[in-house]
Amino acid sequence: AKVCDIMTAEESPTELENHSTYYQPQDFANTIFQQRYSLGGEESWADSCKRVANYIAAAEVNGSRSKWEERFFHSLVHNHFIPGGRIWYGAGRPKGQLLNCFVVPTEDSREGWGKTVSDMLIISGTGGGVGMNFSPIRPRGTSIQGTGGEATGAVSLMEVINQTGEVIKSGGGRRTALMLCLDYSHGDIMEFLHKKFNKVALETVEEIDEALTTAFPYLPPAERATMLTAIAGDSSEKTSELNLSDSEVLRTILRPLIKHEKDQVLKNANISVLVDDDFFAAVEADEDIQITWRGNEVSSYRAKDLWDLLIQNAWESGEPGILNIGLANKMNNIHYHKPLISTNPCGEIWLEAYGCCDLGAINLSNHITYDSNGNPDFxxxxxxxxxxxxxxxxxxxxxxNNYPLAEIEKNCREVRRIGLGVMGLGHALVKLGLPYNRAEGRKKVDKLFNFIKKISYETSTYISAEKGCFPAFDAEQFLASGFCETLPKSIRSKIAEYGMRNCAVLTIAPTGTTSLVAGTSSGIEPIFAAGYSRTYYADSEGSNERVLKTEVVIDPLFQELWAATNGSDQEVLEKSFLGAMDIGVEDHLRMQVVCQKHIDNAVSKTINLPNDYPIEDFSNMMLKYGPQLKGTTVYRSGSRGNEPLTPMKASEAIEYLNKQYEFEVAAAMSDCPSGICQI
Incomplete structure (x- = not known):
């Protein structure tokens, strides 16, 4: 009884409170909300919050459903807590699937391959993303005892998965979200990287032959040889009609086609390399990595060569990501039950086989208060x-939840992993007057996440006392995990006494569209920019054609601060408002390290690189901070060609807002020149 009293000591406000205090998405935020999350595109914010709160509170028993429904509603409608997108969308709909992402296993057999493809197909059909670790698949060229043939390797299964995703997309479904990862010690690691990041030069006969084989795998060898001769041959024999040789025609038409086909390899997936402390040590010591399969040495390579390839590709295109599976399992709370094998596609949660992402975020920007002297704090x-x-x-x-697979439901009920995260850290720091890229900002963030860790773990112990611990819980072994060893003594004592309802509690997800709806910055990212121009395809009025449009979006907090200046102090605003590209690479990494030490799952954060950032410096930064992080994602400005979002400097955003203000004033004066207007 005492534990339950602690849980329900704060009575939630009634729905009779003043509705004017409810949050209401505005402009672009409301457009996203209506398009993505409202029921039928017509629901109000408050009605959507009621729908979600009612559905989730259905899990409550012993007469407490209405109490928790009110409390859920209050937190949602005031924009304090924002569930993951799948929860917003699916709650209350028939067969609602509320989980964002999953991880499924792979097995080294025909049946295992078929099961992986089937799992991925079913999950993607419900809107879920899928992470997969292909390290259990035998390397290409390994003998198959049962048939006497040779294995086609891990990458061939990845290509099957990728093509399945292409079929789903072509059939009118949403784009599949995939994470394909492979261990650095796997025999196919170099093929894995070269498949995704091939450079199609098509200068030599060998390069053309390889490209033809990739582009037209089912073309009979004789026909492919004829085509190869034509493309690679000379242009001495002219055709009478076009004055072009067959070789030139084929080169002109087929070279771009072949390059396009090769560029599509694994295009539907994010890819990452799995590493551990041994790998980082081998790179630092310039040692070789031994490739083994079932106890037999297959080959070896220089660790520094792989590292340089990883860094080069990440610098050029943002991939591969680096996933520290060694650190993830060292800190794994259920190390005694199941190993963590992969992350979800965005990298915020390491999962066991058939694990799931159950996501929601606290809007930190709406948890700021001011003392009697006007000083802000959380x-x-x-x-x-x-x-x-x-x-x-x-x-x-x-x-x-309605689970897509029986194996997922069984596992998720067995470990009860959840992922409570945050959004709005960038906005919150601006409101607190603390710089994202300075020690005082990181000190406050360290205190913040230590507090979140303590309260969330304490809460899970109280729910455990009320509803029961997760079935795979073993107090002694759970408390021996690397992460639990970082918990304060008071929390460890409560875990020992009450158990834990959830095997893991915390994460930091990107919160892309949900943070847009909430009108705040995403995850733990700094503010992207004071404003940005957004380029997108839209339906053309009066036709079925899609046209390219551009609109300017100003950060809501920046606009609020601009309005508060009333035309003055704009220079101060310009200097104090930092965007993601205004923050140094090392300061991005330092902030991620601060947060990661308090997070039991993982942290998804983008490390922004300027376009001209030296690749040697990037390599050094990753070697310095990579061992402390469970995963790392980088993006160098301009590295992916056309970018849908173009950031604006604070000075540009101020100029834009000033012009908008001048236009509105001028329009008002034009509409009512006498100052006395008809109503």
């Missing part, structure tokens, strides 16, 4: 209440 009492509500909400999701 509202720690409100924050504790939101954490408590968020943990219980996400735990309930596991009970009301």
């Amino acid at each position: 509202d720690w009492e409100l924050l504790a209440s939101t954490i408590t509500t968020g943990v219980r909400f996400l735990d309930n999701v596991l009970d009301v």
Whole structure:
């Protein structure tokens, strides 16, 4: 009884409160909300919050459903807690699938391959992303005892998965979200990297032959040889009509086609290389990596060569990501039960086989208060209440969800992994007057996430006392995990006494569209920019054609601060408002390290690189901070060609807003020149 009293000590406000205090998405935020999450595109924000709160509270028993429904509604409608996109969309719909992403295993057999493809197909059909680790698949060229043939390797299964994703997309479904990863010690690691990041020069006969084989795998060898001769041959024999040789025609038409086909390899997936402390040590010591398969040495390579290839590709295109599977399993709370094998596509949660992402985020920007002197700080009492509500909400999701696979339902109920995260850290730091790229900002963030860790774990122990611990819980072994060893003694004592409802509780997800709806910055990212121009395809009025449009989006907090200047102090605003590209690479990494030490799952964060950032410096930064992070994602400005978002400097955003203001004033004066207008 005492534990339950602690959980419900704060009574939630009634729905009779003043509705004017409800959050309401504006402009672009409302457009996204109506398109992505509202029921039928007509739901109001408050009605959507009621729908979600009612559905998730259905997991409550013993007469407490209405109480928790009110509390969930209050947290949602005031924009304090934002569930993951699948929860917003699916709650209350028939057969609602509320989980964002999953990880499925791979096995080294025909049946295993078929099961992996089937799992991926079913999950993608429900809107879920899928992560897969292909390290269990035998390397290309390994003998197959049963047939006497040779294995086609891990990458061939990846290509099957990628093509399945292409079929789903072509059939009118949403684009599949995939994470394909492979261990650095796997025999196919170089093929894996070269497949995704091939450079199609088509200068030599060998390069053309390889490209033809990739582009036209089912072309009979004789026909491919004829085509090869024509493309690679001379142009002495002219055709009478076009004055072109067959060779020139084929080169002109087929070279671009072949390059296009090769560029499509694994295009539907993010890819990452799995590493550990041994790999980082081998790179630093310039040692070789021994490739083995089932105890037999297959080959070896210089660790520095692989590292340089990883860095080069990441610098050029943002991939591959580097996933530290060694650190993830060292900190794994259920190390005694199941190993972690892969992350989800965005990298915020390491998962065991058939694990799931059950996501929601605290809007930190709406947890700021001011003392009597006007000094800002986090509202720690409100924050504790939101954490408590968020943990219980996400735990309930596991009970009301419709799972895509029986294996996923069994595992998720067995370990009850949830992922409570944050959004709005960038905005919150601006409101607090703390720089993202300075020690004082990181010190406040360290205190913040230590608080979130403490309250969330405490909450999970209380729910465990009320509803029962997760079935795979073993107190002694759970407390021996690397992460639990970082918990304060008081929390460890509560875990030993009450158990844990969830095997892991915290994550930091990107919160892309949900943070747009909430009107705040995403995840733990700094503010992307004071404003940006957004290029997108839209339907053309009066026709079926799609046209390219551009619109300017100003960060809502920046616009609020600009309006508060009333034309003055704009120079101060310009200097104090930092965008992602204004922050140094090392400061991005330092912030991720601070957050990661308090997060039991993982942290998804983009390390922004200027276009001209030296690749040697990038390599050094990754070697310095990579061992401390469970995963790393980088993006160098301009590295992926046409970019849908073009950031604006603060000075450009101020100029844009000033012009908009001048235009509105001029329009108002033109509409009412006498100052006395008809109503």
